[in-house]
Amino acid sequence: NQYLTTKRFGHTIHYEVSCPSTQPIAHQMAQSGAPDGSIVVCEEQTAGKGRMARVWTSTQGKGIWMSVIIRPEIPPTKAPQFTLVAAVAVTRAIEDIADVRAEIKWPNDLLINGKKCTGILTELQADMDRVHAIILGIGVNVNQQVTDFPEEIQSIATSIQMVTGKTVDRAELVARILHHLEIYTDLYVMHGFEPLKILWESYSCTLGKRIKAIMIHQQIEGLALGITSEGILQVKTDDGQIHGIYSADIEIQN
Numbered sequence: 001n002q003y004l005t006t007k008r009f010g011h012t013i014h015y016e017v018s019c020p021s022t023q024p025i026a027h028q029m030a031q032s033g034a035p036d037g038s039i040v041v042c043e044e045q046t047a048g049k050g051r052m053a054r055v056w057t058s059t060q061g062k063g064i065w066m067s068v069i070i071r072p073e074i075p076p077t078k079a080p081q082f083t084l085v086a087a088v089a090v091t092r093a094i095e096d097i098a099d100v101r102a103e104i105k106w107p108n109d110l111l112i113n114g115k116k117c118t119g120i121l122t123e124l125q126a127d128m129d130r131v132h133a134i135i136l137g138i139g140v141n142v143n144q145q146v147t148d149f150p151e152e153i154q155s156i157a158t159s160i161q162m163v164t165g166k167t168v169d170r171a172e173l174v175a176r177i178l179h180h181l182e183i184y185t186d187l188y189v190m191h192g193f194e195p196l197k198i199l200w201e202s203y204s205c206t207l208g209k210r211i212k213a214i215m216i217h218q219q220i221e222g223l224a225l226g227i228t229s230e231g232i233l234q235v236k237t238d239d240g241q242i243h244g245i246y247s248a249d250i251e252i253q254n
């Protein structure tokens with residue numbers, strides 16, 4: 001990739017024209033010792049995976065379907081924060097390349113005009129006290145038209161092209177994502193989450209809003225107050241209690 005500006009990220013590349021999902025390929029590469037910052041990219045995924053066992057539509061040649069193997073020296077408890085770091089990196093890259101500002105819906109959905117343009121899936125290879133690898137799955141809707149999406153998601157999905165009217169060079173955007181991902185990973189490992197928390201907050205469209213957090217066994221409705229230094233979302237319910245949400249689907253209500 002002629003646009004690559006990084007020291008480590010994106011220097012080992014596994015490319016596929018079509019594959020079920022880049023995630024299992026990256027898992028295998030990580031297990032066989034692939035270095036920090038190795039990536040798997042493809043033109044099309046036939047069984048793209050989203051969070052919470054959902055399907056991720058990955059149309060041929062229209063988006064960025066990529067998994068990045070990252071090996072930060074962090075305990076597994078810090079992995080949720082890392083997801084937020086990745087969301088900031090992709091937001092910054094989209095801003096740089098397409099001149100459009102995406103907002104982050106906690107934890108790591110990127111929305112433009114309220115519709116989803118990017119999803120991030122974080123999977124771990126870890127034991128009790130050490131992360132061996134984070135497999136960061138990044139899906140960016142880049143050059144789709146609305147009819148490229150399945151009908152049932154046409155009202156909630158968008159692409160950079162749909163918003164800006166311009167076709168984006170995917171290789172350039174990949175390089176920029178890796179650029180920010182490397183910088184923010186290094187910043188995070190050296191200085192912790194605090195400097196990145198401020199950045200994440202500045203892009204958030206969740207904080208200060210009334211939200212519904214949908215979890216497997218319960219739902220919590222209330223005001224999204226903020227995120228903790230662990231990346232946990234704090235929600236104040238109408239009875240005044242503050243709840244910490246580790247993982248959920250969020251509906252923004254106002």
Ligand code: BTN
Pocket residue numbers: 020021022023045047048049050051052054056058064065066067109118119120121137138139140
């Ligand atoms: C979500 O919002 O639910 C997360 C979507 C993550 C999609 C990416 S595309 C590249 C990588 N491979 C997959 O199968 N999923 C992730």
